[in-house]
Amino acid sequence: MDLPSVKGRIFLAVRNGSIEELRQLLSDKETILKNLSERDEDERTPLYVAIKERKFEIIDFLVKTIKDNINIQRNVRSKYIRKMSLFSWAKVDVEKFSIGPPEENKEFTQTFVLPSADIEIIRDIANKTNVLTLMEYLIDLRYDDVSWLEFVTNSFIASSMPRKEKIIALELMGAEFVIKELLSEVVWEENTICVRGLQCWEKAFELRNSTANGRLPIPKIPQPLSDVARKAIGDVIEVTAPLQLKEMQEYLTYRDHPSLSFAQALLVILRTFGQRDVEHSKPNYFHLKT
Structure with missing residues (x-):
């Protein structure tokens, strides 16, 4: 049986409310924003899924992650x-x-x-x-x-x-x-x-x-x-x-x-x-x- 992709694991962690899992999956600074830009089968990003499902701790974590990694002078x-x-x-x-x-x-x-x-x-x-x-x-x-x-x-x-x-x-x-x-x-x-x-x-x-x-x-x-x-x-x-x-x-x-x-x-x-x-x-x- 094939293991879930990183993308699949990220969306699963969001839905399960697992901050620790997300922290591990988003540990690579080079790919954080790329991974947070990924979309599920309904064209939703991880943050959008968290907002729709009212996962408030996950929302806070993802927003902070984006704030810490955006590329602005x-x-x-x-x-x-x-x-x-x-x-x-x-x-x-x-x-x-x-x-x-x-x-x-x-x-x-x-x-x-x-x-x-x-x-x-x-x-x-x-x-x-x-x-x-x-x-x-x-x-x-x-x-x-x-x-x-x-x-x-x-x-x-x-x-x-x-x-x-x-x-x-x-x-x-x-x-x-x-x-x-x-x-x-x-x-x-x-x-x-x-x-x-x-x-x-x-x-x-x-x-x-x-x-x-x-x-x-x-x-x-x-x-x-x-x-x-x-x-x-x-x-x-x-x-x-x-x-x-x-x-x-x-x-x-x-x-x-x-x-x-x-x-x-x-x-x-x-x-x-x-x-x-x-x-x-x-x-x-x-x-x-x-």
Whole structure:
């Protein structure tokens, strides 16, 4: 009788919840990401199987393994953060890259080129999993390196998740970049991490206002705040138009203080989770952490 392949043993270990077996099977640094990119007969990766079967300890283990092995340059404290990976906003035409499933009789074009094959691991899960669930599993703001936030953002952009989901993904990742800089003990040059967050929000606005393929704009509707939230945040209201965001960017540039961006990040998170549908209304660990 033939012995199971490494691929077969990995999927079996995931389904059985065996971290020790996975640790042994994924011990070779040269093949870790290749093995985690493998697919079963249903075209599912090990991480996707763990998410679908709610194997929470396995999810944590696999996500940590990916974080420890992704191939992204680590020079994130430099003002050249935009060169941190091969991805560049300048290469993205928001009217053409993936903005959700094509409407009937409408042309749909996917032009985004992956900056790294590793991005497929998260990208393909994002195509099939609710973004709020993914944020819960993938992001640990307190401990994650900025390069991981960049990697996840790139993965979401490269995915073909529905347009509304991609807007949420960009807005939440923008909030994460902003909060990360505020919580960091490192003094970042030129508020570069905060700027990255504002770039995410800018692209989210472009997606909201896109009329490509006959789509209609999706307006941002601010969430009414509780008295407790209003007391914590103050009189700041959420930005609902690109021009307001541009003014915030200019304020950040000339005043060199990201406090307004921080308040916006909190408002984004409160709105997103306050307006989620019933299906995803259960407590979310990402929401609680932020």
